[in-house]
Amino acid sequence: MNQPKLVSYFSSGTIPLQRALERPYTHIILAFLSCSEHSPFTLELSGAIAAQPSPPILTQGTKQAVRQLQQQGIKVMISFGGATMTSSAYRQLVGQESYLAYILAQFVIQNELDGIDIDWEDSAAFVGRAGYDGIGFLVNLTLALRRELPSDRYLISHAPQPPYLESGYGMSGYLKVLEQAGSAIDLVNIQFYNNRPWSGDPLRIVESYQRYCQLPGMNVDKAILGLPVSRHNAQANSYLPVDRIISQVIQPLKAAHCLGGLMNWEFASDTEGHWSHPVSEALEAQRVTG
Numbered sequence: 438m439n440q441p442k443l444v445s446y447f448s449s450g451t452i453p454l455q456r457a458l459e460r461p462y463t464h465i466i467l468a469f470l471s472c473s474e475h476s477p478f479t480l481e482l483s484g485a486i487a488a489q490p491s492p493p494i495l496t497q498g499t500k501q502a503v504r505q506l507q508q509q510g511i512k513v514m515i516s517f518g519g520a521t522m523t524s525s526a527y528r529q530l531v532g533q534e535s536y537l538a539y540i541l542a543q544f545v546i547q548n549e550l551d552g553i554d555i556d557w558e559d560s561a562a563f564v565g566r567a568g569y570d571g572i573g574f575l576v577n578l579t580l581a582l583r584r585e586l587p588s589d590r591y592l593i594s595h596a597p598q599p600p601y602l603e604s605g606y607g608m609s610g611y612l613k614v615l616e617q618a619g620s621a622i623d624l625v626n627i628q629f630y631n632n633r634p635w636s637g638d639p640l641r642i643v644e645s646y647q648r649y650c651q652l653p654g655m656n657v658d659k660a661i662l663g664l665p666v667s668r669h670n671a672q673a674n675s676y677l678p679v680d681r682i683i684s685q686v687i688q689p690l691k692a693a694h695c696l697g698g699l700m701n702w703e704f705a706s707d708t709e710g711h712w713s714h715p716v717s718e719a720l721e722a723q724r725v726t727g
Contacts, residue, residue: 445701450487454506514550546586646660
């Protein structure tokens with residue numbers, strides 16, 4: 438196993454991005470780039486990273502922080518999608534994934550980022566209710582992104598929810614996405630929150646995570662276990678305090694030599710590193726003993 442990753446999504450600017458220099462994160466994902474159904478190939482940039490809505494431009498403070506983080510060895514990526522992007526918006530992109538990949542890659546390259554994250558949450562497209570094939574879209578987009586962003590320089594990650602990875606669950610399209618495009622994906626940030634019956638259930642999380650690592654197109658090093666930082670970052674039943682994360686999630690997976698790392702939502706809630714420092718120490722203990 439490689440050194441475990443510690444990943445965080447940066448959206449709110451209540452804590453400056455530069456504070457990541459004081460945190461043990463290995464990867465920071467800026468959130469979010471998106472498109473609208475009215476202008477599908479005009480990228481929109483949201484949150485604290487945006488200097489203006491269109492064309493999408495990172496703030497000067499964000500650019501400066503990105504350079505500083507990279508100098509410290511932290512990978513900085515941009516996420517495309519998010520919970521607010523609609524089926525109608527995605528439907529406008531189908532059949533033109535290569536062009537979408539080109540404009541996304543140009544944003545990554547021009548801003549000297551380390552890669553792109555696909556945070557696709559359009560469950561309706563896995564069950565035939567969105568007017569397009571979610572599997573085909575994600576496979577085509579991922580492979581096109583890899584052609585634009587070579588693996589020796591850039592990272593590609595995805596952020597599926599657990600039901601997308603469960604055989605027989607009814608919306609398990611990511612099984613085919615990983616089978617067909619998993620070789621082009623470096624990290625899979627699995628959202629173990631806001632998804633019953635996984636949310637807040639350490640036993641279910643540990644058992645499911647271990648199974649997901651065995652899926653075609655997956656392995657332990659690329660599987661990242663995602664959890665919320667605080668109660669207000671997710672539904673109440675999704676929250677696990679740090680001590681339970683360490684004792685009931687990290688330690689059992691450490692004993693099984695099966696943990697690629699952890700991801701959290703979101704960076705702004707990790708005040709003073711109260712989440713990242715103890716989690717990082719537990720992950721480091723995994724590496725030393727494993």
